[in-house]
Amino acid sequence: MDEDVSVAPETLNIPEDDDNFDYEEIKSMKVKKPSKHRYEVVCHSNSDCDWHLMVVSIDGTSMFQESVPCEIMEDVNQRFNISISYHQAWRAKMYVLQLLRGTPESLFNLLPIYCHNLKLANSGTVTEIALDGLGRFDMLFVALSCSIRSFLGHMRPLLIMDSVHLKGPYVGTMFLAVGMDGNNGIVPITIGVEKIESGPSWTWFLRKLRQYIGDMPNLTFITDRAASIDLAIQTVFSSAHHGLCCPHLIQNLRLNSTKEKSKRWMFWEACKVYRLSDFEATMDLMWQSLPIAAQFLEEVGYARWARSHFLDCVTVQ
Known part of the structure; x- marks a missing residue:
């Protein structure tokens, strides 16, 4: 059965003076015969509208791959015999991604609701959002209750930490602390999102972590040689061993x-x-x-x- 997908015009973040897009044509769509290996979106009711978007899984797997602008340019040329520039293809892709995912601003606004529902669904889960002096997002800390209980009760006192830079218009850095189970499998313990990777941001992240694991005996951290991590560990877990x-x-x-x-x-x-x-x-x-x-x-x-x-x-x- 087809699934209706209603999209608000502001979700697209299209400039008001852009005459190349008709809001009425694209704000209401439906998913046509979705399956594990194919996903197609078409216009909701206008029979004269030929717009559609279709993605197919990679080699019959459950993984889908986004088209890159060069592939979009080739597809448009083959189907409509129209040549578009790389920038036009890239803009079209960004509009479609906003249709499917929403804008970064709307997703940031949903973050408190997500954290609230996360704690309702996982009793004992800890989430905290820190704001800057202007009331804007600054830092996020999340620790699932099942992960904390597993670490405290059944795992060796070892935490491996690293960070990764996030992509998007607002960038940022994700912090991650994982443990290792009896089979040397990786178990996520806590995650965090900060604006930048620095000594104060790592210190805030580790202080939140210490509130829920305490001062464990023989606790060991394994990280890279980043000076910011080393300073934060010495500040918050002064008795812990810091390996590389x-x-x-x-x-x-x-x-x-x-x-x-x-x-x-x-x-x-x-x-x-x-x-x-x-x-x-x-x-x-x-x-x-x-x-x-x-x-x-x-x-x-x-x-x-x-x-x-x-x-x-x-x-x-």
Whole structure:
């Protein structure tokens, strides 16, 4: 059965002086025969309207891929024998995405409702939205109750943290803290969204986290070498151990030549061995073959990345 989709004109964010779009033609649409592998939107009732949008799954899977402007240009040319510019194709794609997803402004306005419903559906879930001095969105913290209970009751006291930059007109940074279960599977514990990645934003995120996990004994954090994270951990969890992510660390060794890169196994060997004697034997080889890298790792501190020097509280995989 067809599904009606009503779209308000302001959702499209189309300039009022744009004469190329007719609001009456596009503000009311319907989904035509949706399935797991095909999704098509057509005009609601106007039989003279030929506008439609269709996406097909990738290779028969349940994944759908958005068309890029170059593909849109080619499709329009093949179907209508009309040549459009890259900018026109890009604008058309942005209008359609706003139809389907809404504008960023409308989604930000729905954030308090989303957090409220999240707590209703998951009893014990914690959400907090921080505003700046002008009452605008500044930071978000979310911790699902099931994740907090699992971490406190059934997982090793290890948190792996990182951040990723968000795309869109308002950009921002997403913070993520995950744990590891008994099968070394990744379990999300908390997420946050901040305007920028900085010491104060990481400190706010970790202070919210500490309110719900407390000062756990033998707590260990694994992160990259970002100074902002290091400062926040020292400020909020001063008694916790702060280890470094080895995949990030090996990128800082600056092994440029093919010969140097072929000896990266020494780092991984030194990282993973349990016995101190094995670690020292591997590091002796590194001092002979890669003295600059060996000196850098010594300055970083063996206890921050080597399993043989790590605290007994956790096992780093």
